[in-house]
Amino acid sequence: MTPTRKKRLMLIVMVFLGVALATAIFLTAFKENIMFFKSPTEINAGDFPKQRNFRIGGMVKDQSLQRANDSLQVSFVVTDHAHDVTVTYQGILPDLFREGQGVVAIGQMNNDGVFHAEEVLAKHDENYMPPEAAAAVEAAKKYKEGSN
Amino acid sequence: MLPAIGQFNLILALVLSLLLTVVPMVGYAKNKANLMHLGRPLAYVLFALVLSSFLILITLFVQQDFTVTYVWQHSSLALPLRYRITATWGAHEGSILMWITIQALWVALVAKFSGALKPDQLARVLSILGLITAGFIAFILFTSNPFERTFPAPLDGRDLNPLLQDFGMIVHPPLLYFGYVGLSVAFALSVAALIGGNIDEHWIRWSRKWTNMAWAFLTMGIILGSWWAYYELGWGGWWFWDPVENASFLPWLAGTALIHVQAVSERKNAFRGWTVLLAITAFSLSVLGTFLVRSGSITSVHSFAADPTRGLFILGLLAIFAGGALTLFALRADKLKSTESVAFDSKETLLLANSLIFIVATFTVLLGTLFPMIFEAMGEKISVGAPYFGLMFFLIMIPMAMLLPVGGQIRWHKGALGSSCLALWPYLTVAILLTALTWWLVGGINVRGTVCVLGAFWVFSATTGQFFQQKKHASFVGMSVAHWGVAFFLFGMAMVEHTDTEKDVLMRPGQVIELGGKTFEFKGVEWVSKENYRAQQGQVVVSEGGTVIATLKPQKRHYPKQQNPMTEASIHPGLTKDIYVSLGEQVNDAGAWAVRIYIKPFIRWMWFGGILMLTGAVIGLFSARIKRLEQRQRDQMMQESLGLS
Numbered sequence: 001m002t003p004t005r006k007k008r009l010m011l012i013v014m015v016f017l018g019v020a021l022a023t024a025i026f027l028t029a030f031k032e033n034i035m036f037f038k039s040p041t042e043i044n045a046g047d048f049p050k051q052r053n054f055r056i057g058g059m060v061k062d063q064s065l066q067r068a069n070d071s072l073q074v075s076f077v078v079t080d081h082a083h084d085v086t087v088t089y090q091g092i093l094p095d096l097f098r099e100g101q102g103v104v105a106i107g108q109m110n111n112d113g114v115f116h117a118e119e120v121l122a123k124h125d126e127n128y129m130p131p132e133a134a135a136a137v138e139a140a141k142k143y144k145e146g147s148n
Numbered sequence: 149m150l151p152a153i154g155q156f157n158l159i160l161a162l163v164l165s166l167l168l169t170v171v172p173m174v175g176y177a178k179n180k181a182n183l184m185h186l187g188r189p190l191a192y193v194l195f196a197l198v199l200s201s202f203l204i205l206i207t208l209f210v211q212q213d214f215t216v217t218y219v220w221q222h223s224s225l226a227l228p229l230r231y232r233i234t235a236t237w238g239a240h241e242g243s244i245l246m247w248i249t250i251q252a253l254w255v256a257l258v259a260k261f262s263g264a265l266k267p268d269q270l271a272r273v274l275s276i277l278g279l280i281t282a283g284f285i286a287f288i289l290f291t292s293n294p295f296e297r298t299f300p301a302p303l304d305g306r307d308l309n310p311l312l313q314d315f316g317m318i319v320h321p322p323l324l325y326f327g328y329v330g331l332s333v334a335f336a337l338s339v340a341a342l343i344g345g346n347i348d349e350h351w352i353r354w355s356r357k358w359t360n361m362a363w364a365f366l367t368m369g370i371i372l373g374s375w376w377a378y379y380e381l382g383w384g385g386w387w388f389w390d391p392v393e394n395a396s397f398l399p400w401l402a403g404t405a406l407i408h409v410q411a412v413s414e415r416k417n418a419f420r421g422w423t424v425l426l427a428i429t430a431f432s433l434s435v436l437g438t439f440l441v442r443s444g445s446i447t448s449v450h451s452f453a454a455d456p457t458r459g460l461f462i463l464g465l466l467a468i469f470a471g472g473a474l475t476l477f478a479l480r481a482d483k484l485k486s487t488e489s490v491a492f493d494s495k496e497t498l499l500l501a502n503s504l505i506f507i508v509a510t511f512t513v514l515l516g517t518l519f520p521m522i523f524e525a526m527g528e529k530i531s532v533g534a535p536y537f538g539l540m541f542f543l544i545m546i547p548m549a550m551l552l553p554v555g556g557q558i559r560w561h562k563g564a565l566g567s568s569c570l571a572l573w574p575y576l577t578v579a580i581l582l583t584a585l586t587w588w589l590v591g592g593i594n595v596r597g598t599v600c601v602l603g604a605f606w607v608f609s610a611t612t613g614q615f616f617q618q619k620k621h622a623s624f625v626g627m628s629v630a631h632w633g634v635a636f637f638l639f640g641m642a643m644v645e646h647t648d649t650e651k652d653v654l655m656r657p658g659q660v661i662e663l664g665g666k667t668f669e670f671k672g673v674e675w676v677s678k679e680n681y682r683a684q685q686g687q688v689v690v691s692e693g694g695t696v697i698a699t700l701k702p703q704k705r706h707y708p709k710q711q712n713p714m715t716e717a718s719i720h721p722g723l724t725k726d727i728y729v730s731l732g733e734q735v736n737d738a739g740a741w742a743v744r745i746y747i748k749p750f751i752r753w754m755w756f757g758g759i760l761m762l763t764g765a766v767i768g769l770f771s772a773r774i775k776r777l778e779q780r781q782r783d784q785m786m787q788e789s790l791g792l793s
Binding site: 007011030032034070071092 | 492508512515516519528529530531532533535536539540544652653714715732733735736744
């Protein structure tokens with residue numbers, strides 16, 4: 001083989017290996033960091049990923065927010081007007097968090113049936129409903145109408 | 149009266165931009181010089197019209213004309229003058245009008261500063277730019293008219309989103325749009341070249357300047373966005389991998405690949421097709437970004453009022469621009485075939501590698517951003533978390549940082565890879581020593597952080613060493629400055645991501661806590677009245693070793709028209725660290741508050757790195773070599789035209 005050919009072959013092999021490696025890494029990173037979104041109705045039916053983080057969305061139920069007096073522990077109920085899920089969270093809630101408004105939280109479902117949030121998401125604008133929360137409420141409405 | 153004039157001017161502008169699309173192109177096709185020459189005046193008038201519309205909208209905000217729907221929705225009687233002006237681009241309709249104004253400005257600038265282009269080349273470029281402008285003007289007229297009226301006018305407006313009542317709003321969007329839109333020049337050049345079926349180095353040299361400018365603006369816009377998010381959102385983060393951030397990052401990545409490949413294709417007849425393809429990609433991504441932001445099809449913290457028709461319209465524009473350009477590319481790419489071969493051991497190869505790395509990064513981010521949409525179409529709602537982007541980006545940037553010094557070392561045309569790598573040994577040694585020193589000083593950084601720090605020192609020492617060994621001319625100095633920027637950015641990012649301290653605590657008035665060798669005393673919260681809001685203002689005294697270093701006053705602002713308060717962090721900035729305090733909420737009646745206390749080391753180095761990068765791009769504009777070559781081209785054109793007549 002001439003030196004040029006050798007180099008060219010090396011280049012092709014390197015590119016091939018690079019692409020294979022990149023794809024493998026991509027798929028792994030992707031599989032681990034993809035997060036499903038579930039509504040309270042779906043969670044109630046047991047349709048949610050176990051032992052890994054996912055997103056829950058809906059409305060914060062009126063008068064469900066409870067605060068510990070001596071720590072940053074809070075709990076509230078997320079509802080899609082068909083089913084409820086209790087969420088606990090340790091930390092500071094975003095400015096736009098309000099009872100009766102849409103919310104999205106990231107965390108895991110515990111065996112006790114309580115959702116342990118690691119993050120409660122904020123939105124920039126109060127005239128705006130997180131699309132996921134809106135979708136959850138919408139889906140529940142349809143579900144209710146269907147069952148009536 | 150004014151709103152009607154504004155609207156009328158926009159309609160006229162649409163007609164003019166269509167003329168700009170058609171007339172010079174027909175002139176080119178029929179080889180009629182007088183038609184081709186019409187492009188220039190058309191571009192100027194187009195800009196004047198669009199600018200007048202934009203100024204009218206600003207005037208309407210200043211005058212508080214609540215008969216205009218857009219004005220009362222985003223302003224109020226209590227809003228201070230400076231924010232009334234910036235409210236003009238505070239929401240969808242006005243920001244699109246600003247987009248068009250900047251687009252028309254770029255078109256006018258292209259028409260003015262294109263002495264190095266032949267008339268038929270300029271005619272084609274202006275025609276393509278006219279088409280792009282027409283698309284966006286049609287978009288605003290048909291889906292997002294800012295001059296729509298409401299009768300009877302409301303007595304007061306709905307007020308501007310408090311987050312947007314800030315200095316960041318004045319500068320961040322305009323600069324970002326300058327960048328987005330600026331990429332359309334390189335795009336127009338590529339399409340014009342494909343139509344003509346040839347592209348020479350004069351074209352690329354000409355478009356390189358515009359690309360550098362656009363890229364510099366884009367960089368500045370992104371930096372400001374990051375800085376704004378950091379101090380305004382009250383969460384202390386500087387990048388969230390939010391879809392809308394990604395929308396600005398995608399064209400930046402593709403643009404970075406583009407300016408590196410242009411360095412080759414401007415010098416020799418190689419990588420020409422790749423240059424054209426990258427230019428098409430970069431601008432298409434900025435239109436795609438607009439689609440993602442405005443259609444509401446992706447969950448994001450940036451919430452423009454979602455409207456499916458708008459999304460569809462932009463998708464249509466994207467299909468026409470990107471689809472048309474790519475089809476043309478498929479048909480004509482063989483005419484752009486490179487005639488000069490490139491040796492493997494050369495700067496050219498490394499610049500090609502750079503562009504490949506950045507394009508891989510672009511597609512990784514693009515996939516992560518678009519996947520939720522694809523899944524949604526299949527009925528499953530998902531989101532892709534920040535860790536995905538963080539990890540992928542980290543992995544992709546390793547080869548980038550590794551190869552950068554090699555690219556700086558090796559020579560053009562025919563170099564020697566082996567000896568270049570050998571020459572780099574001292575720099576690597578220095579980098580390893582400095583990394584060890586940092587490790588010892590900071591006291592342990594995790595693997596990812598260490599790799600980033602090593603990369604930063606490696607890039608820094610090699611760039612510095614190479615800087616002092618070579619003859620300095622503008623493009624070399626520009627490159628070095630930009631690469632120092634890469635080093636600063638990497639270092640700042642590694643430090644802030646891997647050695648920062650964050651604490652959310654409940655604090656009673658008078659309580660003292662310790663964090664990172666400093667004490668924070670919470671003095672309580674009191675009400676204060678400001679310009680157009682009232683605020684609960686906390687006081688936190690930060691001391692180190694008994695001496696007070698800062699008194700921070702974070703606020704919880706309450707605006708009369710908004711139900712929810714807004715958090716305003718208080719930051720004590722510093723060269724090596726920022727101290728960041730923001731208020732959560734009042735937890736009990738005894739005056740105890742949830743308080744966020746963050747220490748962010750070296751965060752400013754990151755933004756400083758970005759500023760160095762764009763400074764480098766601007767310095768590169770003053771290259772004497774390019775000026776000389778352009779002068780030669782101009783002389784040659786002059787001679788030709790004299791010879792012909």
